[in-house]
Amino acid sequence: MSRHFCYGALMPASPEPIGLEIARTGRALSREFNEALTAAGGSLPQWLVLITLKQGDHRMQRDIAAAIGIEGATLTHHLHRMEADGFIRRQRGAGDRRSQLVELTPAGEQLFTRLLGAVIEFDDRLRRGISDRELAALRRTLERLRTNAASPHESTSPTR
Amino acid sequence: MSRHFCYGALMPASPEPIGLEIARTGRALSREFNEALTAAGGSLPQWLVLITLKQGDHRMQRDIAAAIGIEGATLTHHLHRMEADGFIRRQRGAGDRRSQLVELTPAGEQLFTRLLGAVIEFDDRLRRGISDRELAALRRTLERLRTNAASPHESTSPTR
DNA sequence: TATTGTTATACTCTATAACTATA
DNA sequence: TATAGTTATAGAGTATAACAATA
Numbered sequence: 001m002s003r004h005f006c007y008g009a010l011m012p013a014s015p016e017p018i019g020l021e022i023a024r025t026g027r028a029l030s031r032e033f034n035e036a037l038t039a040a041g042g043s044l045p046q047w048l049v050l051i052t053l054k055q056g057d058h059r060m061q062r063d064i065a066a067a068i069g070i071e072g073a074t075l076t077h078h079l080h081r082m083e084a085d086g087f088i089r090r091q092r093g094a095g096d097r098r099s100q101l102v103e104l105t106p107a108g109e110q111l112f113t114r115l116l117g118a119v120i121e122f123d124d125r126l127r128r129g130i131s132d133r134e135l136a137a138l139r140r141t142l143e144r145l146r147t148n149a150a151s152p153h154e155s156t157s158p159t160r
Numbered sequence: 161m162s163r164h165f166c167y168g169a170l171m172p173a174s175p176e177p178i179g180l181e182i183a184r185t186g187r188a189l190s191r192e193f194n195e196a197l198t199a200a201g202g203s204l205p206q207w208l209v210l211i212t213l214k215q216g217d218h219r220m221q222r223d224i225a226a227a228i229g230i231e232g233a234t235l236t237h238h239l240h241r242m243e244a245d246g247f248i249r250r251q252r253g254a255g256d257r258r259s260q261l262v263e264l265t266p267a268g269e270q271l272f273t274r275l276l277g278a279v280i281e282f283d284d285r286l287r288r289g290i291s292d293r294e295l296a297a298l299r300r301t302l303e304r305l306r307t308n309a310a311s312p313h314e315s316t317s318p319t320r
Numbered sequence: 321t322a323t324t325g326t327t328a329t330a331c332t333c334t335a336t337a338a339c340t341a342t343a
Numbered sequence: 344t345a346t347a348g349t350t351a352t353a354g355a356g357t358a359t360a361a362c363a364a365t366a
Contacts, residue, residue: 017279017283018295019189019193020193020279022186026183026190027190029182032310061324070357070358073327073360074356078356098323098325098364098365099324123177123178123179125309126178126309130304134301137294138301141297145189145290148286148288149192151285203332233335256347259348
């Protein structure tokens, strides 16, 4: 039987569920991250689009959406905005005219550079006082948690 | 000079910024967490309200909002829904008639129990294959990251 | 028929501003 | 004046469903 948390009068202070703690930490960090990006003239989804475009050859919208982990319609929504703001261009694929090939404009490149600066700065701030070793351990545990979260639910709750 | 990540043709594969990785992990876990709560008939903000009510004597809305980390108006929104669903009751304070004292109804207690079950199950699943020692290290690092994220930005970017 | 993307619509969570009622 | 909470409104991010164009 594993060590559990509990609430109310059942027991004195007990550890918060790890999922909730990470969700909470994630929200807090996301908020700060977003503020850093907003101050630099962008947003989190925009940044994700930009790095996806810079990193590899994900130029079809389908690939970008998959890389970011959002639905195609949601991506369309963001790309509309980014295109209206002049950060990206879209053109139909020559081979397959259904596909839209996305590319950065010079303004988009500038935005990327600006956001990259904000990201680096934020990352430096976050890592203050945390050793490389500790950080590596963190990454390993996070990876494991993601795997566990995505794994099947197993026999814990047989009914329903 | 610290080890940095980078993108595009500058360098081969490099680690993702830790802030982004946590934000990503947080989103993924939040999503699963939410699905677990939804399947049990609740939601994340509802759960946060419930544990806040169960944990201590945060009965004034102001305190609940502060404990959860949302604005008062946002809490009002959630409480409206929870009251309409019969999970909580509100009554004006006897001493200070401006305040609303929130309490769980029997249905609210049942919801709490149901959600607690879902949370425990999810937590067990998440912690699979992670030692107590590793988990403790994770919590310490997360705490440090939250502190760092909330800390002043320091001299990294002197301009602007 | 299947795939790529768009449009229309809606939901959740959040926030700000203006307001009511108490203190 | 200050505080507790509400109402109205809005915005960001997300999703689903129905659709058009192309394969």
